[in-house]
Amino acid sequence: MTITEAPKIVTSRLRYEDSHTLDRYLATGGYEALRKALTMAPEAIQAEVETAGILGRGGAGFPAGIKWKTTMALPGPHYLVVNGDESEPATFKDHMLVERDPHQVIEGALITAYATGCERIFLYVRGEFALGLERMQAALNDAYKFGAVGRDIFGSGFSVEAVVHPGAGAYICGEETALLESLEGKRGFPRIKVPPKIIPATVGVYNKPTVVNNVETMSNIPWIVMNGGAAFAALGAGRSTGTRIFSLSGHVKRPGNYEVEMVKTTFRDLIYAPVYGGGIQGGNNELKAFIPGGASSPWFGPQHLDLPLGQDEVAQAQGTLPGGGGSMLGSGSIVVMNDATCPVRAAWRLARFFARESCGQCTPCREGTGWLDRIMFRIESGSGRMEDLDLLLDVSDNIAPGLAFPYPMTTICFLGPSSPMPICSALQMFRDDFLVHIKDGGCPYG
Amino acid sequence: MSKLAGEFLTRARETIAAYPGSRSALIPLLHLAQEQDGHLTGDAMEHIGELLGLTPAEVMGTASFYDMFFTEPVGKWLVSVCTNIACLLNGGYELLAHAEEKLGVRPGVTSHDGRFTLEEVECIARCDEAPCLAVNWRYFGKVTNGRFDELVADLESGKLNDEVPTHGTLNRVRREAPA
Numbered sequence: 001m002t003i004t005e006a007p008k009i010v011t012s013r014l015r016y017e018d019s020h021t022l023d024r025y026l027a028t029g030g031y032e033a034l035r036k037a038l039t040m041a042p043e044a045i046q047a048e049v050e051t052a053g054i055l056g057r058g059g060a061g062f063p064a065g066i067k068w069k070t071t072m073a074l075p076g077p078h079y080l081v082v083n084g085d086e087s088e089p090a091t092f093k094d095h096m097l098v099e100r101d102p103h104q105v106i107e108g109a110l111i112t113a114y115a116t117g118c119e120r121i122f123l124y125v126r127g128e129f130a131l132g133l134e135r136m137q138a139a140l141n142d143a144y145k146f147g148a149v150g151r152d153i154f155g156s157g158f159s160v161e162a163v164v165h166p167g168a169g170a171y172i173c174g175e176e177t178a179l180l181e182s183l184e185g186k187r188g189f190p191r192i193k194v195p196p197k198i199i200p201a202t203v204g205v206y207n208k209p210t211v212v213n214n215v216e217t218m219s220n221i222p223w224i225v226m227n228g229g230a231a232f233a234a235l236g237a238g239r240s241t242g243t244r245i246f247s248l249s250g251h252v253k254r255p256g257n258y259e260v261e262m263v264k265t266t267f268r269d270l271i272y273a274p275v276y277g278g279g280i281q282g283g284n285n286e287l288k289a290f291i292p293g294g295a296s297s298p299w300f301g302p303q304h305l306d307l308p309l310g311q312d313e314v315a316q317a318q319g320t321l322p323g324g325g326g327s328m329l330g331s332g333s334i335v336v337m338n339d340a341t342c343p344v345r346a347a348w349r350l351a352r353f354f355a356r357e358s359c360g361q362c363t364p365c366r367e368g369t370g371w372l373d374r375i376m377f378r379i380e381s382g383s384g385r386m387e388d389l390d391l392l393l394d395v396s397d398n399i400a401p402g403l404a405f406p407y408p409m410t411t412i413c414f415l416g417p418s419s420p421m422p423i424c425s426a427l428q429m430f431r432d433d434f435l436v437h438i439k440d441g442g443c444p445y446g
Numbered sequence: 447m448s449k450l451a452g453e454f455l456t457r458a459r460e461t462i463a464a465y466p467g468s469r470s471a472l473i474p475l476l477h478l479a480q481e482q483d484g485h486l487t488g489d490a491m492e493h494i495g496e497l498l499g500l501t502p503a504e505v506m507g508t509a510s511f512y513d514m515f516f517t518e519p520v521g522k523w524l525v526s527v528c529t530n531i532a533c534l535l536n537g538g539y540e541l542l543a544h545a546e547e548k549l550g551v552r553p554g555v556t557s558h559d560g561r562f563t564l565e566e567v568e569c570i571a572r573c574d575e576a577p578c579l580a581v582n583w584r585y586f587g588k589v590t591n592g593r594f595d596e597l598v599a600d601l602e603s604g605k606l607n608d609e610v611p612t613h614g615t616l617n618r619v620r621r622e623a624p625a
């Protein structure tokens with residue numbers, strides 16, 4: 001087991017009960033990074049973030065510094081949208097950061113707004129996070145009173161307004177362009193992106209250049225400003241620098257959010273180390289499979305335990321899809337399944353999730369996710385047919401041609417082509433389980 | 447009768463002023479209307495349209511997309527039980543079955559006395575305490591059947607009145623920013 005000595009960059013304050021208050025924030029060095037940033041040139045801050053190499057912590061993993069640079073090069077007005085619409089199944093890290101350390105998110109956003117020349121910040125918080133919305137609003141009110149937000153921040157001459165914006169229940173709004181639509185008061189339909197010209201960084205909210213960054217990404221910015229990009233880049237390895245919060249859930253003894261050093265830590269460390277997951281819970285305490293990066297990611301098995309927690313390392317691994325390819329760290333959520341888990345049931349539930357959450361714009365997703373849900377449900381409930389196995393792959397291949405990872409895009413956003421990933425993984429790894437369901441006319445796991 | 451009124455209208459105007467584009471206030475205003483009436487009434491949606499310069503169809507078009515908005519009355523307490531992957535692995539469906547039996551309703555249905563609406567929801571991001579649920583979007587984790595029964599009793603006795611405000615009340619902290 002490797003437990004590295006990396007500092008806790010975004011979770012250090014959480015040991016205090018009152019970590020969400022301004023008093024605690026100030027007592028633990030809060031808003032010092034903003035003061036420092038305001039004495040620096042915006043380009044110098046961007047350079048530090050680019051040196052840090054921090055990859056976006058929302059799921060797509062795009063380098064934040066590059067995103068910023070694109071927006072900075074364009075004429076204003078610029079906007080900053082903080083994506084706190086965390087809805088990827090089994091991801092609960094942003095929920096924690098919003099509830100437990102809202103000032104850290106706000107400070108990161110203020111520094112980002114200063115660096116990228118944004119005149120307004122939208123703090124988009126998932127609607128269901130009622131306590132998070134209240135904590136974020138209270139923190140913003142306090143930050144205004146403290147002079148950290150608003151006109152002429154700390155006498156620097158820099159001004160920025162911020163508003164807390166609630167979502168209203170739609171997984172798709174975590175997708176950044178759907179989030180922008182939602183922020184404009186519309187249905188959360190993802191927009192067509194044409195990189196590198198037409199992306200939120202160039203054409204975002206109100207069609208203006210917009211930086212969209214995840215809550216955890218924002219939470220890292222104060223530390224990077226205080227300690228320098230090189231100190232951040234010294235942690236981790238390769239393209240995956242720094243630490244990252246992993247949401248660990250399912251059949252582990254100690255589910256929770258753990259901030260660990262990237263790459264230097266493996267799935268095995270996270271799942272089995274006594275200070276993290278503490279090992280498998282239930283069944284015969286053996287691991288059957290795990291989901292490495294949210295519902296959208298192809299599954300892994302025990303043979304993948306020693307893979308490092310790195311974006312490229314996981315993508316380049318030999319995975320479990322019929323068409324080859326690895327998986328992804330995605331939103332940083334790891335779901336552990338013990339040996340008593342029915343893989344058909346688990347994969348069906350995810351299929352159902354995608355069917356419910358498809359926005360309906362693109363045919364392969366709107367129709368395909370429904371097909372997958374219904375076929376999986378009839379297999380799990382005992383009405384499956386032998387030809388359903390090929391049908392699953394056929395429908396999947398229409399949504400994500402090649403059944404590989406990464407997949408080609410057949411739809412506007414990633415929801416569609418990621419929906420067959422769990423099913424294809426499960427079918428490849430546990431074909432016998434599917435066969436038993438069909439032959440015995442029911443779920444052998446009861 | 448259910449236009450935004452009194453304090454709700456004041457808050458609506460404050461909210462609109464916080465955005466550079468007024469339509470951005472649509473979702474926050476729909477939450478306000480739901481806080482006032484418990485669900486979205488036709489009158490409230492029409493009124494919101496007037497405030498924002500939108501047609502009723504535009505307002506309804508947005509409202510109908512989002513799971514948290516209800517255009518029919520719901521119970522005093524909206525009980526949202528998660529059954530997504532982490533909860534599924536830790537008894538989410540068993541909890542949902544127990545909730546159905548205890549409250550006497552299927553998911554999506556309101557009890558005869560109008561007190562409880564039960565719903566099955568997707569991941570609500572409290573997976574370290576699976577199985578979990580929310581009542582009027584206040585979260586409860588590690589919910590055993592016994593804990594569920596206690597929760598119902600505590601709601602009915604008023605013990606949780608502060609912790610669990612009425613349905614639709616999302617954010618009790620009002621924006622305070624110098625104009």
